[in-house]
Amino acid sequence: MMLKDSKFSSHLLHLSQLQTINHKTLDEYRDRLKTYEDYLWFGKPDRISAIECARRGWTCQNNDLIKCANCHAEIIAQLPSVLNIHEYTERVENIAQALVDAHHRYCVWKFMIIPESVIQLTDIYSNETINKFVKEAEEFLLQIQQIDLVGQLKTTFQIEATDFDLLSSSYLNDPRLLSAFKILVFYWKLKGSSLSCEKCCREISINRNHLILDPIASHRTWCPILKNEQWKKRIEQIETILHAKSRHKLGEIQSINDHTERILPDIISTQNLFHELISSKEYYRSCVQSTYVDNTPSSELEHSTNNSKST
Ligand SMILES: [Zn+2]
Ligand SMILES: [Zn+2]
Known part of the structure:
Protein backbone atom coordinates (compact mmCIF):
# COMPACT_ATOMS: atom_id res chain seq x y z
CA MET A 1 0.00 0.00 0.00
CA MET A 2 2.73 2.41 0.92
CA LEU A 3 4.64 1.67 -2.23
CA LYS A 4 1.62 2.32 -4.38
CA ASP A 5 0.83 5.54 -2.61
CA SER A 6 4.06 7.37 -2.43
CA LYS A 7 6.31 8.53 -5.16
CA PHE A 8 9.04 8.39 -2.56
CA SER A 9 8.69 4.65 -2.48
CA SER A 10 12.37 4.17 -3.26
CA HIS A 11 13.20 5.97 -0.01
CA LEU A 12 10.77 3.83 1.92
CA LEU A 13 12.79 0.75 1.20
CA HIS A 14 15.63 2.20 3.25
CA LEU A 15 13.41 3.16 6.11
CA SER A 16 12.44 -0.35 7.10
CA GLN A 17 11.91 0.64 10.73
CA LEU A 18 9.05 2.83 9.66
CA GLN A 19 7.26 0.27 7.60
CA THR A 20 5.64 -1.43 10.50
CA ILE A 21 2.55 0.52 11.35
CA ASN A 22 2.18 -0.21 15.04
CA HIS A 23 -0.58 0.70 17.48
CA LYS A 24 1.17 3.84 18.58
CA THR A 25 1.46 5.09 15.01
CA LEU A 26 -2.23 4.39 14.47
CA ASP A 27 -3.27 6.06 17.70
CA GLU A 28 -1.27 9.11 16.76
CA TYR A 29 -2.89 9.13 13.32
CA ARG A 30 -6.35 9.07 14.93
CA ASP A 31 -5.35 11.84 17.33
CA ARG A 32 -4.32 13.96 14.37
CA LEU A 33 -7.56 13.18 12.55
CA LYS A 34 -9.59 14.34 15.55
CA THR A 35 -8.13 17.83 15.23
CA TYR A 36 -9.83 18.38 11.84
CA GLU A 37 -13.03 19.89 13.18
CA ASP A 38 -15.55 20.68 10.48
CA TYR A 39 -15.34 24.42 11.14
CA LEU A 40 -11.53 24.45 10.94
CA TRP A 41 -11.01 22.35 7.83
CA PHE A 42 -14.07 23.20 5.84
CA GLY A 43 -15.02 22.27 2.29
CA LYS A 44 -11.72 20.72 1.29
CA PRO A 45 -11.62 18.41 -1.74
CA ASP A 46 -10.49 14.77 -1.50
CA ARG A 47 -6.89 15.51 -2.52
CA ILE A 48 -6.39 17.52 0.67
CA SER A 49 -9.10 16.02 2.86
CA ALA A 50 -8.60 15.68 6.60
CA ILE A 51 -7.73 12.03 6.05
CA GLU A 52 -5.10 12.74 3.40
CA CYS A 53 -3.45 15.38 5.58
CA ALA A 54 -3.51 13.27 8.75
CA ARG A 55 -2.08 10.31 6.83
CA ARG A 56 0.94 12.46 6.01
CA GLY A 57 1.59 13.65 9.56
CA TRP A 58 -0.35 16.92 9.59
CA THR A 59 -2.38 18.16 12.54
CA CYS A 60 -5.01 20.88 12.17
CA GLN A 61 -4.03 23.92 14.23
CA ASN A 62 -6.52 26.57 13.25
CA ASN A 63 -8.73 27.74 10.39
CA ASP A 64 -7.09 26.38 7.23
CA LEU A 65 -3.81 25.90 9.07
CA ILE A 66 -2.06 22.57 9.50
CA LYS A 67 1.22 21.76 11.20
CA CYS A 68 3.58 18.82 11.41
CA ALA A 69 4.11 17.84 15.04
CA ASN A 70 7.42 16.28 14.10
CA CYS A 71 9.24 18.97 12.06
CA HIS A 72 6.93 21.91 12.90
CA ALA A 73 6.41 22.82 9.26
CA GLU A 74 3.14 24.62 8.55
CA ILE A 75 0.82 24.86 5.58
CA ILE A 76 -1.81 27.54 5.11
CA ALA A 77 -4.58 26.12 2.98
CA GLN A 78 -7.02 28.85 2.10
CA LEU A 79 -8.77 28.09 -1.14
CA PRO A 80 -10.12 30.59 -3.67
CA SER A 81 -13.73 30.34 -4.79
CA VAL A 82 -14.59 27.16 -6.70
CA LEU A 83 -16.12 29.41 -9.35
CA ASN A 84 -12.62 30.44 -10.21
CA ILE A 85 -11.95 26.89 -11.29
CA HIS A 86 -8.47 27.30 -12.77
CA GLU A 87 -7.04 29.09 -9.76
CA TYR A 88 -8.86 26.73 -7.40
CA THR A 89 -7.52 23.56 -9.06
CA GLU A 90 -4.00 24.92 -9.11
CA ARG A 91 -4.11 25.86 -5.43
CA VAL A 92 -5.46 22.44 -4.44
CA GLU A 93 -2.69 20.82 -6.47
CA ASN A 94 -0.04 22.96 -4.76
CA ILE A 95 -1.33 22.14 -1.30
CA ALA A 96 -1.48 18.43 -2.14
CA GLN A 97 2.14 18.62 -3.22
CA ALA A 98 3.06 20.56 -0.08
CA LEU A 99 1.68 17.73 2.07
CA VAL A 100 4.89 15.90 1.11
CA ASP A 101 7.27 18.70 0.15
CA ALA A 102 6.70 21.06 3.06
CA HIS A 103 8.11 18.61 5.62
CA HIS A 104 11.70 19.15 6.64
CA ARG A 105 14.06 17.06 4.55
CA TYR A 106 14.77 14.73 7.48
CA CYS A 107 11.19 14.53 8.77
CA VAL A 108 9.85 10.96 8.67
CA TRP A 109 6.61 12.19 7.12
CA LYS A 110 8.43 13.17 4.02
CA PHE A 111 8.77 9.47 3.30
CA MET A 112 6.03 7.88 5.30
CA ILE A 113 2.28 7.64 4.84
CA ILE A 114 -0.40 5.84 6.83
CA PRO A 115 -1.39 2.94 4.53
CA GLU A 116 -4.66 3.07 2.67
CA SER A 117 -5.79 -0.16 4.33
CA VAL A 118 -6.29 1.80 7.56
CA ILE A 119 -8.82 4.03 5.84
CA GLN A 120 -10.55 1.39 3.76
ZN1 LIG B 1 7.23 17.01 9.18
ZN1 LIG C 1 -17.04 7.94 10.71
Missing part, protein backbone atom coordinates in the same frame (compact mmCIF):
# COMPACT_ATOMS: atom_id res chain seq x y z
CA LEU A 121 -13.62 -0.35 5.04
CA THR A 122 -13.48 -4.07 5.62
CA ASP A 123 -16.04 -5.98 3.61
CA ILE A 124 -18.60 -8.11 5.34
CA TYR A 125 -18.60 -11.38 3.46
CA SER A 126 -19.19 -14.18 5.92
CA ASN A 127 -21.43 -15.42 8.68
CA GLU A 128 -18.42 -15.23 10.98
CA THR A 129 -18.18 -11.48 10.51
CA ILE A 130 -21.87 -11.08 11.22
CA ASN A 131 -21.57 -13.26 14.30
CA LYS A 132 -18.62 -11.20 15.46
CA PHE A 133 -20.78 -8.08 15.29
CA VAL A 134 -23.56 -9.87 17.15
CA LYS A 135 -21.10 -10.79 19.91
CA GLU A 136 -19.94 -7.19 20.12
CA ALA A 137 -23.57 -6.08 20.20
CA GLU A 138 -24.18 -8.33 23.21
CA GLU A 139 -21.28 -6.71 25.05
CA PHE A 140 -22.52 -3.29 23.97
CA LEU A 141 -25.88 -3.97 25.59
CA LEU A 142 -24.28 -4.66 28.94
CA GLN A 143 -23.47 -0.94 29.05
CA ILE A 144 -26.44 0.65 27.28
CA GLN A 145 -30.04 0.49 28.40
CA GLN A 146 -32.47 1.82 25.84
CA ILE A 147 -31.55 2.39 22.18
CA ASP A 148 -33.47 4.44 19.63
CA LEU A 149 -32.14 4.65 16.11
CA VAL A 150 -33.11 7.65 14.04
CA GLY A 151 -32.46 8.80 10.47
CA GLN A 152 -32.29 7.07 7.11
CA LEU A 153 -31.32 3.75 8.58
CA LYS A 154 -34.82 3.29 9.92
CA THR A 155 -36.14 2.84 6.42
CA THR A 156 -33.04 1.62 4.59
CA PHE A 157 -31.90 -1.17 6.85
CA GLN A 158 -35.06 -3.06 7.45
CA ILE A 159 -33.95 -6.20 9.13
CA GLU A 160 -36.44 -6.77 11.87
CA ALA A 161 -35.74 -9.04 14.76
CA THR A 162 -38.46 -11.42 13.67
CA ASP A 163 -37.04 -11.57 10.14
CA PHE A 164 -33.64 -12.44 11.48
CA ASP A 165 -35.33 -14.98 13.64
CA LEU A 166 -37.31 -16.44 10.79
CA LEU A 167 -34.57 -16.41 8.21
CA SER A 168 -31.37 -17.09 9.99
CA SER A 169 -30.32 -17.24 13.57
CA SER A 170 -32.87 -17.57 16.30
CA TYR A 171 -30.80 -15.67 18.79
CA LEU A 172 -31.16 -12.28 17.16
CA ASN A 173 -34.71 -11.96 18.34
CA ASP A 174 -34.09 -9.05 20.66
CA PRO A 175 -34.83 -5.62 19.09
CA ARG A 176 -32.27 -4.01 21.39
CA LEU A 177 -29.62 -6.42 20.16
CA LEU A 178 -30.59 -5.68 16.59
CA SER A 179 -30.27 -1.93 17.17
CA ALA A 180 -26.85 -2.41 18.74
CA PHE A 181 -25.88 -4.53 15.74
CA LYS A 182 -26.98 -1.76 13.37
CA ILE A 183 -24.75 0.69 15.23
CA LEU A 184 -21.65 -1.46 15.41
CA VAL A 185 -21.57 -2.48 11.75
CA PHE A 186 -21.05 1.20 10.91
CA TYR A 187 -17.76 1.39 12.81
CA TRP A 188 -18.99 2.89 16.08
CA LYS A 189 -17.12 1.83 19.17
CA LEU A 190 -18.14 2.47 22.75
CA LYS A 191 -15.51 4.11 24.92
CA GLY A 192 -16.75 4.96 28.39
CA SER A 193 -19.69 7.26 27.90
CA SER A 194 -18.91 8.22 24.34
CA LEU A 195 -19.20 6.61 20.96
CA SER A 196 -16.47 7.10 18.43
CA CYS A 197 -16.07 6.19 14.78
CA GLU A 198 -12.93 4.22 13.99
CA LYS A 199 -12.67 5.80 10.55
CA CYS A 200 -13.45 9.53 10.98
CA CYS A 201 -12.81 9.68 14.74
CA ARG A 202 -16.00 11.59 15.43
CA GLU A 203 -16.71 11.35 19.14
CA ILE A 204 -20.22 11.66 20.55
CA SER A 205 -21.08 11.88 24.22
CA ILE A 206 -24.01 9.62 24.92
CA ASN A 207 -26.55 8.93 27.60
CA ARG A 208 -26.02 5.29 28.51
CA ASN A 209 -29.53 4.99 29.91
CA HIS A 210 -31.07 6.05 26.65
CA LEU A 211 -28.98 6.21 23.50
CA ILE A 212 -30.53 8.07 20.58
CA LEU A 213 -28.36 7.83 17.48
CA ASP A 214 -28.34 8.21 13.74
CA PRO A 215 -25.57 5.71 12.95
CA ILE A 216 -25.07 7.20 9.46
CA ALA A 217 -25.49 10.98 9.67
CA SER A 218 -23.43 11.14 12.86
CA HIS A 219 -20.25 10.47 10.89
CA ARG A 220 -18.20 13.41 9.72
CA THR A 221 -19.02 14.47 6.20
CA TRP A 222 -15.73 13.09 4.91
CA CYS A 223 -15.92 9.75 6.73
CA PRO A 224 -15.16 6.81 4.38
CA ILE A 225 -18.43 5.23 5.49
CA LEU A 226 -20.34 8.07 3.79
CA LYS A 227 -18.12 8.26 0.75
CA ASN A 228 -19.78 6.87 -2.39
CA GLU A 229 -22.55 5.71 -0.08
CA GLN A 230 -20.35 2.94 1.27
CA TRP A 231 -22.81 2.44 4.10
CA LYS A 232 -25.42 1.27 1.60
CA LYS A 233 -22.98 -1.25 0.17
CA ARG A 234 -22.43 -2.50 3.69
CA ILE A 235 -26.13 -3.07 4.13
CA GLU A 236 -26.18 -4.94 0.82
CA GLN A 237 -23.31 -7.14 1.98
CA ILE A 238 -25.16 -8.04 5.15
CA GLU A 239 -28.32 -8.75 3.22
CA THR A 240 -26.42 -10.92 0.76
CA ILE A 241 -25.19 -13.10 3.60
CA LEU A 242 -28.69 -13.33 4.95
CA HIS A 243 -29.95 -14.27 1.47
CA ALA A 244 -27.49 -17.10 1.39
CA LYS A 245 -28.55 -18.21 4.82
CA SER A 246 -32.23 -18.03 4.05
CA ARG A 247 -31.64 -19.83 0.77
CA HIS A 248 -29.93 -22.56 2.70
CA LYS A 249 -32.87 -22.72 5.08
CA LEU A 250 -35.31 -22.93 2.22
CA GLY A 251 -33.20 -25.69 0.74
CA GLU A 252 -33.58 -27.68 3.92
CA ILE A 253 -37.31 -27.19 3.92
CA GLN A 254 -37.40 -28.17 0.28
CA SER A 255 -35.75 -31.47 0.96
CA ILE A 256 -38.33 -32.26 3.63
CA ASN A 257 -41.20 -32.19 1.25
CA ASP A 258 -41.45 -32.23 -2.50
CA HIS A 259 -44.55 -30.08 -2.50
CA THR A 260 -42.61 -27.01 -1.51
CA GLU A 261 -40.33 -27.53 -4.48
CA ARG A 262 -43.15 -26.46 -6.71
CA ILE A 263 -43.80 -23.24 -4.82
CA LEU A 264 -40.46 -22.02 -3.56
CA PRO A 265 -38.32 -21.76 -6.71
CA ASP A 266 -40.30 -18.68 -7.68
CA ILE A 267 -38.99 -16.96 -4.62
CA ILE A 268 -35.53 -18.45 -4.68
CA SER A 269 -34.89 -17.26 -8.18
CA THR A 270 -35.77 -13.71 -7.26
CA GLN A 271 -32.65 -11.64 -7.12
CA ASN A 272 -33.73 -9.67 -4.13
CA LEU A 273 -34.66 -12.71 -2.20
CA PHE A 274 -34.33 -11.17 1.18
CA HIS A 275 -36.69 -8.29 0.53
CA GLU A 276 -38.99 -10.58 -1.31
CA LEU A 277 -39.16 -12.84 1.67
CA ILE A 278 -39.77 -10.06 4.09
CA SER A 279 -42.53 -8.53 2.03
CA SER A 280 -44.12 -11.91 1.52
CA LYS A 281 -43.40 -13.18 4.96
CA GLU A 282 -46.93 -14.38 5.35
CA TYR A 283 -46.58 -16.28 2.12
CA TYR A 284 -43.36 -17.78 3.35
CA ARG A 285 -44.98 -18.80 6.60
CA SER A 286 -47.77 -20.46 4.73
CA CYS A 287 -45.18 -22.36 2.70
CA VAL A 288 -43.44 -23.50 5.81
CA GLN A 289 -46.73 -24.56 7.34
CA SER A 290 -47.72 -26.39 4.23
CA THR A 291 -44.62 -28.48 4.65
CA TYR A 292 -46.17 -29.99 7.72
CA VAL A 293 -49.93 -29.75 7.33
CA ASP A 294 -50.51 -29.56 3.63
CA ASN A 295 -52.95 -32.18 2.45
CA THR A 296 -53.43 -30.76 -1.00
CA PRO A 297 -53.15 -33.45 -3.64
CA SER A 298 -50.06 -32.79 -5.72
CA SER A 299 -52.06 -32.72 -8.97
CA GLU A 300 -54.16 -29.84 -7.67
CA LEU A 301 -51.06 -28.00 -6.49
CA GLU A 302 -49.45 -28.44 -9.87
CA HIS A 303 -52.58 -27.10 -11.45
CA SER A 304 -52.56 -23.95 -9.36
CA THR A 305 -48.84 -23.39 -9.90
CA ASN A 306 -49.34 -23.64 -13.64
CA ASN A 307 -52.15 -21.15 -13.40
CA SER A 308 -50.00 -18.64 -11.60
CA LYS A 309 -47.22 -19.07 -14.16
CA SER A 310 -49.54 -18.38 -17.08
CA THR A 311 -50.72 -15.07 -15.63
